[in-house]
Amino acid sequence: MSPADRPAGGPLEGLRVGVTASRKAEEQITLLRRRGALVDWAPVLRSGLAGVEDEALRAATARVMDEPVDMLVATTGVGMKAWLGATERWGTRAALLAHLADAEIIARGPKTVGALRSEGLRELWSPSSECFDDVLAHLRGRDLTGKRIVVQEHGQSLSMVAHALRRQGAVVQVVTVYRVEAAADPAPTFRMVDLIADGELDAVTFTAAPAVKALLEAAEVTGRRAAMLESFRTGVLAASVGPVTAAALAQWSVPTVWPERSRLAALVTLLEHELPARRRGTSLDVADGHQLRLLGDKVLLDSREVRLTPAPLAVLRALAEQPGRVVGRADLLAALPSGTAGSEHAVEMAVARLRQAVGARVVQTVVKRGYRLSVVSGD
Template structure:
């Protein structure tokens, strides 16, 4: 296994998050990744809105029977806003007297951190599971406080109110447009072109917005079919917009940023084991770089394109015409192919790796598989 600083060497990672993007990016960079940050949406705090404070006073005056916590960031921001208004301790006391329902482990951790003991957790991390649980349990005549996440109530408020509950909605933040739409579009196109190795998502609304943008600019088919791109989602809810479009992302066992990074590292390490083994050592080609025995090769785009073609053929011969097809431009001069292969050999520092097959083309020189010696009883027998 590669050392911590080399685990993601040569990997280009696209981070689509707004919140805690610096933490996620830093964790990836410490492991050697090149990070592109193009947040698909912006979190707009509403904690200074008078409505949040008013809802807090309303719940303190008439405590709820049930409180629904949908996000960790939302609960923390709510308590902070209450603190600023001198109501923090009283709010926590009132919420602690209610039945506390939380949407997933992150919300559970935040509830515990402010002094609440969750009575029930939605393992699927979906609002739909919370809604189903409340309706099955019966809510008629109950007062239900719902801390909304940025995408809204997802139908929970309406369903619970229709079942006879009194609903008090608290919106502590909401999702807004991306800070740089052009950067998002550029990132989507890079993914579609196979110029990114890993795309990371940490919220369902951002994942939905990112995929919808791929549809709007006409590259969703390339995004979904990008064989060299790995998609990673922090949890099953975040994975939903990807799965609905036919992408099966990496999802860690725990919905935490650290677990997400470890899942990506583990995935990359697994693929290192399946890299091509040449006469000069293990070779792995990524979106924008190639590594030979953990050494990042100084390849031009043309040389990288030729190397990727040779690796894809797995040791079979590649003709000069096929080399010309993957090179930028439209040159049909065989000398252009020879120059590109020559530069590739220079970068590899071992001219044995790319062999010339007279009158046919080029091939990647793979290491011969090792075979165990025959048992003594079989030596000399035919």
């Protein structure tokens, strides 16, 4: 399939989307092309999973079986299935399941929950966010002295997680089932970096946090990481399949959108609504005779581009959705990108930076209520 081929018409007609997925890439590309998008594909990770050598996994499993397990932290459904599939080959599946049955089980997300329940294992707790940081927060503060914890690794090293749990007194064993590695041929990834850095794409989709890391590493190698991040912050939409992948982008202050359900179809539907709206943009006549235009993450004040960091940009977009109306501090706080300090002071700082960029009179304070754009008239 040539990425340049696409049907005429559709809500994404004329828009160019980069796809970084390796798994289920063709399904995603087909969904995008059916909606008229031009798709550029760079599988930044190896296709499939690099399984750990059978001997190493078998030895790790034997160590798990040596002593009772107090807690199992299961991080991925595919990892649990692969681990149990290996024990099926060795004839020890039933023994491992019985050994884990009395453990406190924490599952990182719904796919992991599904994999566990299909084997008769029941999780005690799972974060709604699917973020591993929330798993650690759940465990932080607990007395884990002497607790034996088994952590199923999710493709990337969790050695720091193990160290953190050991600091709380736990005895930790990490079981590595598979590894996620960068693509063997980096050429498509380098090309994707250039397309993003040069602002040639309207959006880029991410379906795995390791893909973010691999793309950033490729950008660092080519000396274009700063340019690529700037493009993400000012024009190229980063679209994630869910909050876990979005968190990997948020670490670099990249604004990210993701659907409520972590599914490919939901991701494409999100782009179907988000990208045309960004292309149309918003034009507002504001205080002091200025015209303010929002084109995606690009902001123009009287045809002059205004560069905003993610927090003030998020505030501006929230205010522009209700021009002239008061938006409360709590709503503005909710609009700030993840990773921003969660207090009203963060809103005040974002508003202050926004005023420095677009003019103090453009954003009005409404005492005890919030803020609003000083709008003369709007489209």
